[in-house]
Amino acid sequence: MTHPDLPLLNAVQAAIEKMAGHLSPVETENIPTQLAAGRFLGDALLADRDSPALDVSAMDGYAIRHEELSESGDPTSLPIAAVAAAGSAPVALPPQQAIQIFTGAAVPFGADCVVRREDTIETSRDVTIQLAASQVRLGHNIRRQGENTQAGEQVLPAGSLLSPAAMSAAASFGSRLLNVRRRLRVVVLNTGDELSETGDTVAAWQIRDSNGPFLEAWLNTKPWIEMVDRRRVKDTLPEVVEALVAASPMADAILLTGGVSMGDTDHVPDAIRQLGGEIHFHRLPIRPGKPVLGAILNNTLLLGLPGNPVSVAVTARVIGQPLLERLGGTEAYSEPRPLLLKSADDKTLPLNWYRLVRLTPQGSAELVAGRGSGDLVSLAHSHGFVEVPPGASGTGPWNFYAW
Numbered sequence: 379m380t381h382p383d384l385p386l387l388n389a390v391q392a393a394i395e396k397m398a399g400h401l402s403p404v405e406t407e408n409i410p411t412q413l414a415a416g417r418f419l420g421d422a423l424l425a426d427r428d429s430p431a432l433d434v435s436a437m438d439g440y441a442i443r444h445e446e447l448s449e450s451g452d453p454t455s456l457p458i459a460a461v462a463a464a465g466s467a468p469v470a471l472p473p474q475q476a477i478q479i480f481t482g483a484a485v486p487f488g489a490d491c492v493v494r495r496e497d498t499i500e501t502s503r504d505v506t507i508q509l510a511a512s513q514v515r516l517g518h519n520i521r522r523q524g525e526n527t528q529a530g531e532q533v534l535p536a537g538s539l540l541s542p543a544a545m546s547a548a549a550s551f552g553s554r555l556l557n558v559r560r561r562l563r564v565v566v567l568n569t570g571d572e573l574s575e576t577g578d579t580v581a582a583w584q585i586r587d588s589n590g591p592f593l594e595a596w597l598n599t600k601p602w603i604e605m606v607d608r609r610r611v612k613d614t615l616p617e618v619v620e621a622l623v624a625a626s627p628m629a630d631a632i633l634l635t636g637g638v639s640m641g642d643t644d645h646v647p648d649a650i651r652q653l654g655g656e657i658h659f660h661r662l663p664i665r666p667g668k669p670v671l672g673a674i675l676n677n678t679l680l681l682g683l684p685g686n687p688v689s690v691a692v693t694a695r696v697i698g699q700p701l702l703e704r705l706g707g708t709e710a711y712s713e714p715r716p717l718l719l720k721s722a723d724d725k726t727l728p729l730n731w732y733r734l735v736r737l738t739p740q741g742s743a744e745l746v747a748g749r750g751s752g753d754l755v756s757l758a759h760s761h762g763f764v765e766v767p768p769g770a771s772g773t774g775p776w777n778f779y780a781w
């Protein structure tokens with residue numbers, strides 16, 4: 379592996395950070411907790427009570443006093459005083475007796491350990507515990523009040539994604555309403571005179587729009603985003619201008635595809651300038667996706683994604699995602715992770731090279747052979763891509779971005 383050229387790698391990061399500095403998160407709203415899955419937390423989630431709220435049993439068995447177990451190892455027989463089931467208030471354990479207890483039930487007052495059912499012989503009236511005192515700890519099989527967290531403590535910080543795992547805590551500690559960021563409104567504009575609809579009969583010089591469906595599907599994997607409109611736009615300056623004027627009042631972000639390169643029909647940069655938008659970057663040292671553009675127009679984030687299908691996918695993931703997350707109210711929870719290539723070639727480029735890969739069952743990745751940024755067949759075979767820094771080659775580990 380050769381060593382990367384850091385300033386070039388940082389050019390992408392610098393562009394993202396420059397834009398991010400101009401973006402503030404969308405407002406928060408209070409919504410029913412059961413509707414909050416997939417959103418970003420507005421306020422931190424605090425525990426409204428201890429977890430567990432009192433001492434509870436971790437096993438089905440018998441709650442007893444440790445001091446009443448025999449020291450010698452002889453079995454200890456105790457009459458069963460009562461049954462403690464989950465959902466009932468704690469009962470009291472009389473001396474020299476046992477209380478049958480089920481997982482999650484409140485530990486009876488006076489009990490200091492729980493012996494598993496498997497370690498006993500039961501009759502309808504008595505239980506014989508087959509463990510000596512030395513085999514049972516004080517507190518055995520008891521989940522202590524507050525051992526997970528205590529009332530008032532922060533369970534999840536603001537900006538956390540309400541994943542299924544996080545929803546478990548939100549439901550457990552939250553009130554009926556949860557404070558979350560409102561959904562980000564995103565408009566997709568696909569420029570190109572050659573584009574037509576999936577299913578249409580197309581002449582050889584036309585293509586079916588694949589970037590629009592890619593972006594719609596990609597945005598739909600993010601429940602904190604609402605794609606409010608997706609439309610195709612002809613390659614003329616007035617039509618691109620008109621589409622931006624119509625979209626910007628309804629959008630926090632607009633993703634454009636095509637029309638950002640050097641062609642006479644590439645009108646996106648001029649349209650943004652004409653409307654008084656500020657272009658923060660245009661062209662980055664990356665492949666694919668070099669002509670990518672980032673701008674702000676009337677507080678709306680505009681990303682001009684270069685039209686080739688692989689370029690759109692890569693730039694949406696590398697540059698679009700962190701900026702959308704910033705707007706959405708979090709600090710990039712989906713950072714890339716380091717991944718080794720199973721087999722690598724010695725090819726290198728003097729810029730950030732995003733190479734399509736498939737994950738292997740062994741936990742590494744293999745390169746997907748492809749014909750470049752127009753090859754949407756190779757795109758379809760990929761699970762994501764690795765970021766090979768300028769001048770570098772070999773197995774990595776490289777940053778891996780999943781779709």
Ligand SMILES: Nc1nc2c(c(=O)[nH]1)N[C@H]1C(S)=C(S)[C@@H](COP(=O)(O)OP(=O)(O)OC[C@H]3O[C@@H](n4cnc5c(N)ncnc54)[C@H](O)[C@@H]3O)O[C@H]1N2
Pocket residue numbers: 568569570572573585586587588589590635636637638639640641644666667668669683684685686687689751752
């Ligand atoms: N003289 C130069 N030419 C090009 C350069 C350059 O630096 N100098 N950069 C190349 C690179 S890299 C890319 S990427 C493309 C990007 O150009 P645009 O963003 O202007 O995109 P278009 O020209 O409109 O389209 C490029 C390509 O992608 C196809 N396309 C466009 N939209 C869609 C869509 N919605 N679904 C499927 N395919 C789409 C389009 O038909 C073109 O084949 O510019 C290079 N040129």
Ligand code: MOO
Pocket residue numbers: 664665666667668669684686689751752
């Ligand atoms: O980088 Mo363009 O994005 O090569 O096709």
